[in-house]
Amino acid sequence: xxxxxxxxxxxxxxxxxxxxxxxxxxxxxxRSEAVRQxxxxxxxxxxxxxxxxxxxxxxxxxxxxxRAQLRDQLLQLQHDHTDxxxxxxxxxxxHDLCLxxxxxxxxxxxxxxxxxxxxxxxxxxxxxxxxxxAQA
Numbered sequence: 001x002x003x004x005x006x007x008x009x010x011x012x013x014x015x016x017x018x019x020x021x022x023x024x025x026x027x028x029x030x031r032s033e034a035v036r037q038x039x040x041x042x043x044x045x046x047x048x049x050x051x052x053x054x055x056x057x058x059x060x061x062x063x064x065x066x067r068a069q070l071r072d073q074l075l076q077l078q079h080d081h082t083d084x085x086x087x088x089x090x091x092x093x094x095h096d097l098c099l100x101x102x103x104x105x106x107x108x109x110x111x112x113x114x115x116x117x118x119x120x121x122x123x124x125x126x127x128x129x130x131x132x133x134a135q136a
Contacts, residue, residue, distance in 0.1 A: 057131035067123030
């Protein structure tokens with residue numbers, strides 16, 4: 001782990017007030033924790049644009065498992081990208097509704113591409129990709 005470095009930031013009072021409210025609502029222990037998280041999130045988003053960066057992420061899908069051929073399409077896309085798909089978790093929410101979490105790792109642009117392909121299948125109600133840098 002890196003050494004902690006302290007620095008100061010100047011903000012308008014109304015912006016600080018909003019930030020403090022954000023910290024409280026998001027249950028951050030300190031302002032520093034919130035700033036660290038915001039910086040990491042911003043740097044991760046920027047890293048997505050770089051092909052050389054290794055990224056990791058989860059794609060959460062909610063879908064109708066009775067939709068014709070959807071399960072086969074989901075599996076086929078995952079099998080076509082075994083270099084990116086690390087693991088999956090499948091849960092039954094209701095009789096017709098399933099949740100699947102797919103753990104991905106690889107170049108960020110490729111993760112964005114497979115996530116778009118999977119989210120775009122007919123019968124997918126919700127698809128959300130959360131990415132993080134796989135490097136320190």
